[in-house]
Amino acid sequence: MLYATARNGHHERVRSELEVKGARRSLTRPRDIDKGIPDVVGYGLRDAIAILEKAGYNVTFSGSGYVTRQTPAAGNSAPRGHRVTLSLTE
Secondary structure, rough: OOOOOOOOOOHHHHHHHHHHOOOOOOOOOOOOOOOOOOOOOOOOOOHHHHHHHHHEEEEEEOOOOOOEEEOOOOOOOOOOOOOOEEEOOO
C-alpha cells in the first residue's frame, strides 16, 4: 500500500487510521544542486526525465516508482548529452 502525508510526522497517524502494518518508507525533498547534474532522487520518473533532459542530459532507467539512485550522482559535472541512469523503486 502506498500512502503519502503532506507534513512530516503525520505518517504514524495515517498508518494507524488506515491500519497499515510493516516498514515505513519516506521520500525526502530532493536537494538543490547549483552546478552539475541535478538531483532527482525522490522524484517520479516523468519529472526526473523532464528535469534532466532540460539540463541537457540523456536518461535511461530501470524499475518503476520513484528514483532511488542516479548515476552519475547529483552535482557531478558531465558534458551535455551525457547519459544519466536512474534506478527506481516503488
